[in-house]
Amino acid sequence: MSTTTSSPSSVAHGHGAPAPDATTAATSDPGRALPVLAVDLVADPELLEGLADLARGLEAAGVGALTISDGGLHPIHVASHLAPLTRDVALLPRTDAVYVEPFHLATQLMSLDHISHGRAGWLLTAETDPAVAAAVGRTTLGLEATAREAADVLEASRLIWDSWAPDAVVRDTGRGVYVDASRLQYADFTGETFSVRGPAITPRSPQGLVPVLVADTDRAAAGERAAVELADGRALDLDVSTGSGAVLETVDAARADEDGPPVHLVRLVGLDLEADPLGTVTELATALREQGLVAPAPTTGQSLREQLGLPLPPYSNDPARRSDRARLTSKDPA
Amino acid sequence: MTTAQFPTLADSGLSAEAAALATGTAEHPIHSDHTPTGQLAFGAFFQGVNSSTIWRLPSSGDQVAWESFESLVRTAERGKFAAFFLGEGLRLREHRKVPFELDVAGRPDAQTLLAALAAATDRIGLVATQNTTYNDPVDLARRLQTLDLLSGGRAGWNIVTTDNAWTGENFRRGGYLDHADRYLHAEAFVEVAEQYWRGESISHDGAHYSVRTQGDLPASAQGRPVLFQAGASPAGQDFAARTADVIFSPHGGLEAAVDFRRSITERVVAAGRDPGSVKILPGAEIILAPTEAEAEEKVRWVRDLQVGPEQAIALLEQYWGRDLSGFDPEGPLPDVAPEVSESGVTRGAGFQFAKAEELTRTWREEAAQKGQSILEFAREKSGARRGTFTGSYDTVAERLADFARLGAIDGLNITPWLIPSGLDDIVDHLVPRLQERGVYPAEYAGATLRENLGLDPL
Numbered sequence: 001m002s003t004t005t006s007s008p009s010s011v012a013h014g015h016g017a018p019a020p021d022a023t024t025a026a027t028s029d030p031g032r033a034l035p036v037l038a039v040d041l042v043a044d045p046e047l048l049e050g051l052a053d054l055a056r057g058l059e060a061a062g063v064g065a066l067t068i069s070d071g072g073l074h075p076i077h078v079a080s081h082l083a084p085l086t087r088d089v090a091l092l093p094r095t096d097a098v099y100v101e102p103f104h105l106a107t108q109l110m111s112l113d114h115i116s117h118g119r120a121g122w123l124l125t126a127e128t129d130p131a132v133a134a135a136v137g138r139t140t141l142g143l144e145a146t147a148r149e150a151a152d153v154l155e156a157s158r159l160i161w162d163s164w165a166p167d168a169v170v171r172d173t174g175r176g177v178y179v180d181a182s183r184l185q186y187a188d189f190t191g192e193t194f195s196v197r198g199p200a201i202t203p204r205s206p207q208g209l210v211p212v213l214v215a216d217t218d219r220a221a222a223g224e225r226a227a228v229e230l231a232d233g234r235a236l237d238l239d240v241s242t243g244s245g246a247v248l249e250t251v252d253a254a255r256a257d258e259d260g261p262p263v264h265l266v267r268l269v270g271l272d273l274e275a276d277p278l279g280t281v282t283e284l285a286t287a288l289r290e291q292g293l294v295a296p297a298p299t300t301g302q303s304l305r306e307q308l309g310l311p312l313p314p315y316s317n318d319p320a321r322r323s324d325r326a327r328l329t330s331k332d333p334a
Numbered sequence: 335m336t337t338a339q340f341p342t343l344a345d346s347g348l349s350a351e352a353a354a355l356a357t358g359t360a361e362h363p364i365h366s367d368h369t370p371t372g373q374l375a376f377g378a379f380f381q382g383v384n385s386s387t388i389w390r391l392p393s394s395g396d397q398v399a400w401e402s403f404e405s406l407v408r409t410a411e412r413g414k415f416a417a418f419f420l421g422e423g424l425r426l427r428e429h430r431k432v433p434f435e436l437d438v439a440g441r442p443d444a445q446t447l448l449a450a451l452a453a454a455t456d457r458i459g460l461v462a463t464q465n466t467t468y469n470d471p472v473d474l475a476r477r478l479q480t481l482d483l484l485s486g487g488r489a490g491w492n493i494v495t496t497d498n499a500w501t502g503e504n505f506r507r508g509g510y511l512d513h514a515d516r517y518l519h520a521e522a523f524v525e526v527a528e529q530y531w532r533g534e535s536i537s538h539d540g541a542h543y544s545v546r547t548q549g550d551l552p553a554s555a556q557g558r559p560v561l562f563q564a565g566a567s568p569a570g571q572d573f574a575a576r577t578a579d580v581i582f583s584p585h586g587g588l589e590a591a592v593d594f595r596r597s598i599t600e601r602v603v604a605a606g607r608d609p610g611s612v613k614i615l616p617g618a619e620i621i622l623a624p625t626e627a628e629a630e631e632k633v634r635w636v637r638d639l640q641v642g643p644e645q646a647i648a649l650l651e652q653y654w655g656r657d658l659s660g661f662d663p664e665g666p667l668p669d670v671a672p673e674v675s676e677s678g679v680t681r682g683a684g685f686q687f688a689k690a691e692e693l694t695r696t697w698r699e700e701a702a703q704k705g706q707s708i709l710e711f712a713r714e715k716s717g718a719r720r721g722t723f724t725g726s727y728d729t730v731a732e733r734l735a736d737f738a739r740l741g742a743i744d745g746l747n748i749t750p751w752l753i754p755s756g757l758d759d760i761v762d763h764l765v766p767r768l769q770e771r772g773v774y775p776a777e778y779a780g781a782t783l784r785e786n787l788g789l790d791p792l
Contacts, residue, residue, distance in 0.1 A: 045483055045552050052453070072551050074480040077449035081484045084400070084453045101468065103424070103504040104443070111442035115400050115450045135547035136470040169397075169440065173390045176644035179440065181433040184426070197503035199426055199433065201383075203398050203440040326431035 033264075033309025034295040035255070036064035036090065037285055038235065039277075040269040043078040044071035047273065051078075052085045054273060061282045062289075062297035064307055065090035067123050067215075067235070067267055076108045083116035088297070090304040092121035092265075094215065097153040097226070098146055099127055099136045103196050105153065106160040113205035118303035121211040122157075123235060123265075126150040126221040145192075147223020152191030154212060154230050159187035161209050163199035163323075165315045181324035188321050199323055207305050208313045213265055232310060233264030241270030244284055251293045264308050266294055352736040355592045363740050364592050365599045368609045370741025374734060374774050375416035375787050376765075377461070377615060377747040378757055380406065382421050382441030385649075385716055386619060388639045388752050389438050395754045397438050400450070405754040407451050410458055413761030414775055416786040417459035417490060418451065419562075419747060420444035424468055425501045429648055430657070436645045445477050452485035459783030461490030461562060466520040467497060468505045472536070472547050475527035478559045479551045487555025487782035492562040492582070495520045511542070517573045524561070524577050531558040556782035557792035564617075575601035579789055580613045582747055586722060588733075591616060591742040613744035613787055620748055621724040622759050629725045636751055637713040646712035653690055653697075663709045667694075667701045727759075731767035738773040744788070 039058050041047070047054070055066060066082065066089055068075040075093035082091055091112065097105070113120035126147065127133070130140040141149060165183035172180075187198030214227040215235040227234070236254045238247055254263050268284065271277050288294040298307050305312060322328075348356065348363075356363035363370065380403070381387065388394055395402040407418050422444050427434040444462040452460055460481065464474055482489035495516040496502075499509025511519055522540045529536045533549040564582035565574035574581045575598060585591045591614075599609045621636055623629035641649070643663035650667070651658045655674030672690040701711040723730050723746075737743050750756025768774035779785045784792075 048483060073483065074477050076446060077477060077480045077484060080446045080449040081453050083450050084404070100473070101470070101505055104469070107443045108446045111446040114398050114442050115447060117400070131547065135472040135545060137543040137545050164440070171389055171394075176642040177435045178389050178438055179433065179435050181435050184433050194506040195503070196505075197425070201423055201426055201440065202442055324432045330430075 034292070035236065035251070035263045035266045036298075036304075036307050037062070037288060037294040038065035038067050038090075038092070038265045038267040039063050039271060039281055040067045040069055040094075040267055041078075041273070042069045042071035043073040043075050045073055047071070048073075051082070054277070055082045055086050055089070057278045058281060059086050059089040061278050062285045063089060063281060064295060064298050065092055065121065065265060065304070067092045067094050067265075069094045069269075070096075076112060079120070080112050080115055083112065083119065088119075088300050088302065090119045090121055090298065090307060091116055092123045092213065092304075094123035094125055094218075096127040096132065097124050097150040097222075098141065099132050099138055100153070102153045102156045102194060103160065106157040107200060107202055109157065109210050110161050110200065110202050110205040113207050113210050114202070117301075118206035118305070120205070120207065121213060121304045123218075124150065124154060124212055124214050124222055124226060124231065125218045126223065126226070128221050143221070144223075146221055147225065148192055150222045151225040151230055152189075152194070154226050156187060156189040156191065156194075156196050157212075158209055159189050160196065160198055160200045161205065162313075162316060163187055164202075164204040165317065166204050166208070169203060181327070182322060183317075184323040185318055185321040186323055204315070207303050208315065211264075211304050211308055211310060214261075215265075215267060217269075228261050231261065233308065234261045235265035235267045236263045237267050237269055239270040240268050240280065240284070241272070244280060247284060248287060248291055248293060251288060252291070255293065347735070348739055349732070349736050352588060352740045355589060355742075356740060364742065365596050365609075367603050368595065368599045368741055370739065371610075371744065371788055372738050372741075372773060373744070373788060374738045374768065375613070375615070375745035376410075376413065376760075376774075377417040377419050377459075377745065378406065378410040378415055379419040379421065379617065379747045379749045380753070381749055383423050383427060383437065383439050384421075384749070385437045385645060386640055386749055386751055387438045388636070390639055390642075391752065393755060394752060397753060398440060398442055402754045403447060403451060404454050406750070406757060407455055407458060409754075409757045409761055411455050413757065413765045414778060415458055415757075416745065417461050417747075417783060418448075418455075419461040419490075419492060420447060420463060422463040422465060422494065424465060424496070425504055430651065434648070436642070436648055445481055448489070449481055449484055452481065452488065455485075455488075457488075457778040457781065457786070459488045459490050459560065459786060460485055461492055461560070461783075463492040463494055465494050465496055466523040467495055467511050467516065468501065468507065469523075470543070471523045471526040472530055472545055475530040475549075476551065478527070479531055479554065482554035482556065482559050483551065487557075487784070489554070490560040490562055490580075490783055492564070493520060493524065493578070494564065515541070517569050521573060521577065528558065554782075556784040560783045560787065560789065571597060571601055572605075574598070575607070575612065576605045578612060579784075580615055580744075580787060583614055583616045583743075586616050586618055588737060588740075588742060591737065592740065595742050608790075611790060613789065614742075615745045615747045616743055618746040618748050619722045619751060620730065620746075620760055620764065621722070621751070622727055622730060622764060624726060626726045626729060629729075633724045637716065640751065641709070641713045641716045643709055645716075646709045649712045649715070650708065653693055655690060661708060664707045667698045667708055667711060669698070727763040727767055731764055731771060734764075734768060735771045735773045 068079045079091040079093040133140045168183040170180045184199045214231045216237045219227045448460040497511045497513045502509030530549040538545040562580045563574040563578035565571045585594045654672040
């Protein structure tokens with residue numbers, strides 16, 4: 001590995017010979033840090049046997065992130081399974097926000113963050129397939145309602161992730177207190193179709209808030225609010241199933257586009273993983289890096305937030321949602 | 335066939351206590367329909383939230399760190415444990431409307447964690463406690479099958495039910511289920527899951543949900559996840575007898591375990607199943623030392639660390655339903671009446687539905703009779719809530735061999751009182767003694783959880 005720095009702002013300097021404009025963009029605007037190169041793995045049961053080797057091979061090829069798409073196996077579990085089998089690569093399940101129990105989904109994603117030591121992300125999709133709705137006994141939502149639901153679930157998830165202060169587990173042997181309730185808060189989210197009380201059943205995860213990205217493929221269904229206002233950024237989808245011809249130009253053009261949300265992930269989809277995926281990926285990764293179009297390969301211990309140039313979010317304590325308010329109220333003079 | 339061809343009860347090495355509980359032949363010591371395998375399978379139960387896990391020691395590890403789970407599961411696998419279980423709680427426990435501060439709290443999602451542990455282990459089963467009330471059956475079935483495929487046929491599901499609106503506040507459905515309906519609902523839920531695992535086309539319209547889908551994943555090496563159930567009530571026992579592969583019982587005492595085996599055997603036969611097809615694993619805490627005297631001392635030490643003065647008062651407050659902080663933990667039990675008629679649900683399943691008036695009166699009398707302080711009483715009660723095997727390595731090994739030979743249980747589901755080193759002495763000192771006595775496997779029987787629990791193929 002050519003660089004060992006974990007500081008996101010210095011990432012572009014430490015590597016190869018980046019194009020001058022890319023370096024400038026990365027240093028002048030941290031929101032526009034170099035995107036991370038990702039490869040999409042479809043979680044097909046057929047893929048199981050070679051899955052560990054494939055993930056490790058892609059990591060060795062310098063890929064910064066793996067997105068795990070739904071191919072039958074559950075993407076979050078497959079991402080979690082890959083966590084101890086890999087060391088540096090970020091893991092982003094591409095998974096539905098709509099036909100789910102938001103509390104379970106948020107818990108699963110923050111658990112993935114614990115297990116992977118801060119390498120978790122969420123590539124949010126908003127399901128439109130009626131079969132998925134029928135499987136959970138719900139009727140398909142219209143496009144507008146789907147988008148609203150996706151935004152609600154994303155907001156609820158962040159409130160759940162933010163419900164424990166980083167130092168909530170105090171282990172105060174003197175007072176006999178393990179967890180300090182004043183450092184916990186209720187999520188208290190009420191959306192159109194569901195509400196969540198909280199707090200999380202899981203302590204705050206290493207990244208605090210798991211980075212949420214929306215792939216171009218999913219932007220329409222997820223809606224502008226989830227995709228543009230709420231998400232941390234966009235995943236530029238590059239279908240390489242018919243060759244990798246215009247990849248560099250496309251990435252360059254997308255990064256220059258100042259209007260949309262920042263390109264945080266350059267995602268290679270449609271790779272033939274049975275043939276020679278590592279060869280194609282290694283070649284593309286090298287070319288993209290030489291042009292200064294994607295971030296260097298991640299270093300051990302680097303979180304996905306660091307890779308993406310996102311600051312660690314501070315714990316935001318809302319006095320109205322403090323979970324020990326009942327205790328405070330009961331101590332008020334009568 | 336006469337019993338003379340088989341060893342007699344006296345020959346089988348049973349203690350006098352165990353032999354006295356046997357009413358049948360050497361082949362079927364406790365029920366004519368039940369044949370003991372004479373073998374024990376161990377499970378490690380990482381509960382995550384409870385009062386038994388000690389957090390005050392320097393050796394108490396992080397309760398959510400990957401390293402803690404990895405270390406514990408590796409020890410369990412070294413000891414040829416059949417399974418590693420994770421508990422579940424879908425709302426942070428509260429005490430007097432404030433999240434409970436005195437016990438270990440906070441844990442990762444069970445299945446997400448087990449999917450990762452599947453990559454760190456080879457043989458041990460991976461069992462997730464998952465609630466039927468606050469999950470969608472197809473979503474849960476698909477997750478469990480994913481875990482089963484990722485682990486090469488080592489997944490299990492500990493089926494639990496809830497009906498309270500307090501937990502439901504975290505979920506779309508809220509508290510929509512009547513208490514009486516929870517097993518009916520659970521049974522319909524399990525049926526849908528089984529249809530999904532069999533790859534069937536599902537069209538279910540039940541009282542609580544409708545499902546239209548098609549099972550679309552291949553079967554795992556063991557066919558489907560192993561089903562666990564903790565059925566203590568008659569309705570729970572019937573549900574378990576009809577659906578479960580393994581039952582977690584609360585009965586750690588030999589006599590109670592024998593009674594439970596008889597009860598389950600009858601219900602399993604009534605459900606048209608082979609009694610050997612349902613295994614019984616009581617929940618257990620094991621506290622060991624080289625000698626009896628050291629073990630006694632260690633039990634006191636463990637209880638002191640598990641239940642401090644604050645926890646003792648909080649335990650009573652749970653049943654009294656009022657502030658008892660003015661009472662001295664070293665003094666007698668509070669001589670005041672409870673403010674509730676039933677204990678609350680907010681501390682989880684283990685604390686539900688006790689009639690407060692009756693219970694607090696009984697407790698006061700019991701403590702007074704034994705001359706116990708609040709602290710002493712709470713420490714004893716805290717230990718009494720689970721099956722406890724304490725003593726020297728040899729005593730406990732001999733006692734467990736009795737259970738196995740009699741066929742009272744098929745193993746134990748052990749909650750370590752310390753994370754992550756709480757299984758070390760069990761694996762290093764108890765397991766070899768059980769192996770010497772021929773009641774514990776020297777090697778894993780196979781690659782799947784079904785095989786390692788001694789369950790027949792589906």
